[in-house]
Amino acid sequence: MLLLAAVWGASFLFMRIIAPVLGALPTAFFRVSIAASGLLLILALLRVRWDFQGKLKTCLLLGMINSGLPATLYAIAAQVLPAGYSAIFNATTPLMGVLIGGLFFHERLTPLKLGGVFLGLLGVAVLTRAGPVAFDANLLMGAVSCLLATTCYGFAGFLARRWLDQQGGLDPRLSALGSMLGATLLLLPLFAISVFRQPPASWGGVEVWLSLLGLGLVCTAFAYILYFRLLSEIGPVKSSTVTFMIPGFGVLWGAMLLGEPLSWAHVYGGILIALALWLVLMPHNKRASR
Numbered sequence: 001m002l003l004l005a006a007v008w009g010a011s012f013l014f015m016r017i018i019a020p021v022l023g024a025l026p027t028a029f030f031r032v033s034i035a036a037s038g039l040l041l042i043l044a045l046l047r048v049r050w051d052f053q054g055k056l057k058t059c060l061l062l063g064m065i066n067s068g069l070p071a072t073l074y075a076i077a078a079q080v081l082p083a084g085y086s087a088i089f090n091a092t093t094p095l096m097g098v099l100i101g102g103l104f105f106h107e108r109l110t111p112l113k114l115g116g117v118f119l120g121l122l123g124v125a126v127l128t129r130a131g132p133v134a135f136d137a138n139l140l141m142g143a144v145s146c147l148l149a150t151t152c153y154g155f156a157g158f159l160a161r162r163w164l165d166q167q168g169g170l171d172p173r174l175s176a177l178g179s180m181l182g183a184t185l186l187l188l189p190l191f192a193i194s195v196f197r198q199p200p201a202s203w204g205g206v207e208v209w210l211s212l213l214g215l216g217l218v219c220t221a222f223a224y225i226l227y228f229r230l231l232s233e234i235g236p237v238k239s240s241t242v243t244f245m246i247p248g249f250g251v252l253w254g255a256m257l258l259g260e261p262l263s264w265a266h267v268y269g270g271i272l273i274a275l276a277l278w279l280v281l282m283p284h285n286k287r288a289s290r
Contacts, residue, residue, distance in 0.1 A: 001242045004226045008242070009249030011219035012074075012083035012090075014211040019078035021204045027078070027212075028071040029184070029191035034216025035224070036180035039173070042221065048173055055170055059178020060185065066156030067224070068183030072190075073149035081142035087247040089146030091124040094241050094280065096154030105158045116279025120244040123272025150243075157239060160231050172228035179224060241280050244273045 019027045043050070052059060077086050095117045101107030160175070230239040248270060255262050 001230065001239075002245065004223055004230065005242050005245035006249045007219050007223045007226075009087065009246045010253055011215055011223075012078070012086045012246075012250060013253060014215040014219060015075060015078035015086070016083040017211045018204070018208055018215065019075045021202055021208050022200050023194070024072060024075040024079060025187065025191050025194040026200060027075040028068070029187040030212050031071050031075075031216050031220055032067055032180050032183035032187060034212060035220035036177065036184050038217040038221035039177040039180055039225075042225075043173055043177060046173070048171065050174070051171075052174055052178065053170060056178060059170075059175060060182035062156060062160055062175075063179035063182025064186040065152055065159065066183075067179050067220075068186035069152045070149040071183060071220075072187065073145040073152070077142040077145040077149075079142075080138040081146075084247065084250060085142065086146055087250045088124055089143060090150060090246060091121060091243045092147060093150040093153045093243040094120065096150045097157055100151070100154040101158060104155075105162075112279050116276045119279065120241065120273055120276030123269045123276055124244060124247050126269035126272060157231060160228070161235060172232060173225050175228040176221065176224035179228075180221065238280065241277055244276055248273065 015027065022030070074086060074090075077089070098107070098109060098113055098117055102109040227239065230242070251262070
């Protein structure tokens with residue numbers, strides 16, 4: 001979870017570099033297509049057997065929900081929102097997971113679980129201390145885009161658990177590959193139409209394309225292998241709590257690489273996030289503890 005949070009924390013910085021230059025659809029398409037290419041290479045080098053157990057179509061559909069739509073929505077947000085804001089809104093994923101689980105998947109909404117989610121959101125807000133941004137149409141569009149993306153994550157987590165694991169587990173590397181292929185298939189025609197109608201004013205320089213490689217290969221291909229393994233081992237709600245740690249790593253990368261200052265707010269926020277993780281992840285009975 002720590003490694004996944006560190007990798008995904010860097011993705012918002014990369015998107016903030018790329019999306020204002022290339023636009024939302026090119027950013028999202030290159031992200032998932034580079035990730036798919038990277039996963040194909042990884043699976044070939046590791047000689048992973050391509051046995052989707054009859055679930056390839058399911059993986060493709062899941063990828064559209066879990067990867068294609070969120071990648072586009074976050075790229076839209078990155079055009080107008082600072083990276084810290086997107087990371088803050090991304091932390092609503094566990095809240096969406098808890099609510100969606102209770103409403104659609106018969107998950108029990110315990111007071112401890114709900115309390116942990118809200119405490120985590122409070123910790124994220126304290127930790128990141130994002131600079132003031134005027135409330136306008138751009139802020140509203142970016143916020144709505146992020147919240148729609150976390151809703152997709154909330155649904156996809158439970159669907160992955162039901163479609164891929166309960167009927168026999170699937171190798172997380174194959175799950176990640178199928179997800180990226182599905183996202184690529186979804187975004188390819190949209191990308192072609194957008195480029196034909198209104199190509200980007202600039203295709204960027206070395207910094208943009210290096211950021212794209214980092215975003216696609218590390219923050220997407222490698223990260224999704226970790227994510228699907230977490231889904232299989234600890235479930236969708238607990239896996240989604242990784243989003244509480246992502247803004248913390250965003251702050252860390254900013255301090256290390258950009259010289260951004262640290263403050264006591266990071267200590268207070270870290271304590272709140274630790275308490276939230278404990279509330280959401282702790283076993284609630286002796287049987288679960290065993």
